[in-house]
Amino acid sequence: MVKSPPSSRRVILTYILIVVVSYPVLNWVLGGSGPIPWVNGAIDALTRSQALVSAGMLRVLGEPVRVRGTLLAGSGFVCNVAQGCNGMSAVTLLLAGLMGYPTAWRRRLLGLAALVPAILVVNMVRIAGLYWSGVHHRERFVDMHVYVGQVFVIVLTVGLWLAWLSWVSRRDEP
């Protein structure tokens, strides 16, 4: 049972609310079709590069695949790495979590530097896995996309973010 004092509970609630409110705003700005053109361009480049790296992973595993922009194609199957599939939703959630917590900027930046690449790597593994399932178990592709890959990345992101919180809260203790 958590027996933290009321003030701590208030801090935690404020923090959860900051994350819940800032997530949609960040998701809109960083979603790939937001209000800032250069950000949209960067997100597009990130999506394309993820498609390239995922294709590289698949080739290493012996899966023949071609890449055109954000499209992965081969073996009679084509899949598009769409804006919602580039891991930015998870990165945005992490960003909201890092920004909202009252701690030193150095610790936030450390969290950002360590966790964003980890999330993107996991997402590229997810893309490669989805393509593989599309080629070999096409009837399961939608389920793998909606029920497995997406949930795995988000739960893992929440776990990484909680681990960062635990690390930061221990260092911030007087």
Place this chain on the structure above:
Amino acid sequence: MGFPQRRTIVLAVLVTLATYALLLPAWMQWRGAYGRGVAAAATAVVLPLLDVEGGVSSEASASVATVYTLRYARTGGWGRVNQRLLNVPDLPLVLAGAVGAVFIPWRRRAILAVAGTVVVFLIHLGLIGTTALRLAAPLLDPALDPSRLDDLLYQRAEQIGAYRDVAPVVVLSVVALLSWALSRPSRRVH
């Protein structure tokens, strides 16, 4: 600050993922029934409340489709619009999140599971009601060109259907807020 220790966090994530993996096969069997339940509740309660004439049904095959049957003013008949709004992992995820909340006792986790399920059900009802309202408006406009109507219906169904992309985040936010509410210090004297 009262945040769980690293070992507890790892345990929470692993228990959540393992429970989710265990629940998923059952969910694939039952998701059609859940979809039909939400659709029935929307037809019986939400649409009359919003003064929308028509109904909602749910069909499950490769994915869960929500079908809106709404009054079409141009012909005086009914218009049907399909959407994949309920093709989401919300229910197994909320249950897995409740089981994985290892930092609160089992009894409160059971309450978390029930409360989370109710909140998710209400979110789904709200999304279906919003969709029905947004789809009904162009269908009731007899002056609207049919091809423009098709575009509008598709756009509006997809706009709300974008919930699918953020559904896990919404569900985990619900679990986090309810966990916070249920993790208050116990008043019992041990």
